[in-house]
Amino acid sequence: MPPEPTVKANFRFRCIACGDLRDHASQNFRCAHCGDLLEIVYPNWQAQAGTCGAGLDASDLKLTWKQRRLSSATADLSGVWRFRDMLPTLGEGHDAVTLREGNTPLYEMPACAGIAGVPRLFAKHQGMNPTGSFKDTGMTVAASFAHQAGYRWVACASTGNTSASMAAYAARAGMRSLVLVPEGKISWSKLSQALDYGAVTCQLRTDFDGCLRLLQEIVQQAPVYQLNSINPFRLEGQKTLALELLEQFDWQSPDHIIMPGGNLGNSSAIGKALLEMRDLGLISRLPKLSIIQAEGANALLRTLREAGGKRLISVQAETRATAIRIGNPASWKKAVHVLEATGGVCEQVSEIEIAQAKAEIGAEGIGCEPASAVTFAGLKKLVKQGFVKAEETVVLVLTGNLLKDPDYTMDFHRGEMFKGIPLQETAALGPLRRAPIVLDATLGAVIQTLERAEKAEVDGQRG
Numbered sequence: 001m002p003p004e005p006t007v008k009a010n011f012r013f014r015c016i017a018c019g020d021l022r023d024h025a026s027q028n029f030r031c032a033h034c035g036d037l038l039e040i041v042y043p044n045w046q047a048q049a050g051t052c053g054a055g056l057d058a059s060d061l062k063l064t065w066k067q068r069r070l071s072s073a074t075a076d077l078s079g080v081w082r083f084r085d086m087l088p089t090l091g092e093g094h095d096a097v098t099l100r101e102g103n104t105p106l107y108e109m110p111a112c113a114g115i116a117g118v119p120r121l122f123a124k125h126q127g128m129n130p131t132g133s134f135k136d137t138g139m140t141v142a143a144s145f146a147h148q149a150g151y152r153w154v155a156c157a158s159t160g161n162t163s164a165s166m167a168a169y170a171a172r173a174g175m176r177s178l179v180l181v182p183e184g185k186i187s188w189s190k191l192s193q194a195l196d197y198g199a200v201t202c203q204l205r206t207d208f209d210g211c212l213r214l215l216q217e218i219v220q221q222a223p224v225y226q227l228n229s230i231n232p233f234r235l236e237g238q239k240t241l242a243l244e245l246l247e248q249f250d251w252q253s254p255d256h257i258i259m260p261g262g263n264l265g266n267s268s269a270i271g272k273a274l275l276e277m278r279d280l281g282l283i284s285r286l287p288k289l290s291i292i293q294a295e296g297a298n299a300l301l302r303t304l305r306e307a308g309g310k311r312l313i314s315v316q317a318e319t320r321a322t323a324i325r326i327g328n329p330a331s332w333k334k335a336v337h338v339l340e341a342t343g344g345v346c347e348q349v350s351e352i353e354i355a356q357a358k359a360e361i362g363a364e365g366i367g368c369e370p371a372s373a374v375t376f377a378g379l380k381k382l383v384k385q386g387f388v389k390a391e392e393t394v395v396l397v398l399t400g401n402l403l404k405d406p407d408y409t410m411d412f413h414r415g416e417m418f419k420g421i422p423l424q425e426t427a428a429l430g431p432l433r434r435a436p437i438v439l440d441a442t443l444g445a446v447i448q449t450l451e452r453a454e455k456a457e458v459d460g461q462r463g
Ligand code: F0G
Pocket: 133, 135, 157, 158, 159, 160, 161, 162, 163, 229, 260, 261, 262, 263, 264, 265, 266, 267, 323, 324, 369, 371, 372, 399, 400
């Protein structure tokens, strides 16, 4: 087993259920007492309004983070490590494994705002990370700690994005990676990334939940370090999305942050960040964090509605948004806590609503993968329900790049998706479809197509 680091760490592991505090985490990142999940805490931070125990106050931190943007030091070029004051510290002589993750754009979305009926709508686009998803922000931290601990192998179960990210960061650090993915249920783009980055990639005849279960057994038997979001270092890195977002808003909180929910690590991370920022005096008001799930993978929604958030109701997950095709989310308790603490809600959206929302985000020149589009589909529902008010500012977290799932996009535009479903149910999708047009290579054919498209547009505007 790799040696424990000898340096005195700035963090400890705390069990989310019984509160047991330890300096070291076990191989499966579960509490030695009660078996629940661990989170990282920072004993030196005093939760006094406006100050933190490291001797910096909130305005000093904000200034430091701003100044680091002018620096060309490797850690400062990372949108994650620029916020290292709120992250676990690596030991002396250990550098972060980084691909310049984070630093993702915040886009205003006026067309989607008009559709949803809110005045100010933004997309925080985590698909603009080095491997095309939000996973990189967590992976840089967890892979750095795996490397520091001397592991030769890292491993994860994945619906695709975690494996792509893990494989890249492992390769950068000279570690080997083992990927477990559900056979036939992840996009080729994501699978091909893992292959190219050199992972040993196993397509298992099961679903994501089966892959994750097996991984738990593997880490007990073999000296591999697990990089799923059960690993609390991942969530610390993913927290920086919230720091970067609030910095982009000049530390004035938006009213709502809306996120997709799968294994529920990311929403837990963002919720943790918001609560820490409030406790440290970095923000004075908490945004409401809401989580949207696909109807066919709605374990959190059912857990809240049918069990009051007290016990997990697992589901047999099915959705074409394969990134969130998860029925037994590991971080459900953490997610319930952040919904309660921030006043957010959980909602579900149908496959048709997801496809429509994805096309609308694409038509705004932004684009995302299907799992990210649940946020916009969910927002439309939350506005109709009156939970999001007409004057409120909303941020959608787009978790993955449009290029992550080209099969989905092609099926949609070619009209192959939802075949056999009554036309009136998919009527809203028609105007959004842009099937490729095969033509003879003649001037006349292209000009005629252009004129037809222009006429269709004008007719559409006339209604
Ligand atoms: N969006 C995308 C694009 C994802 O890849 C995932 C999760 C989520 C949302 C949900 O995030 O699990 O933290 O609630 N993908 C994981 C994977 C499970 O293996 O790539 P979550």
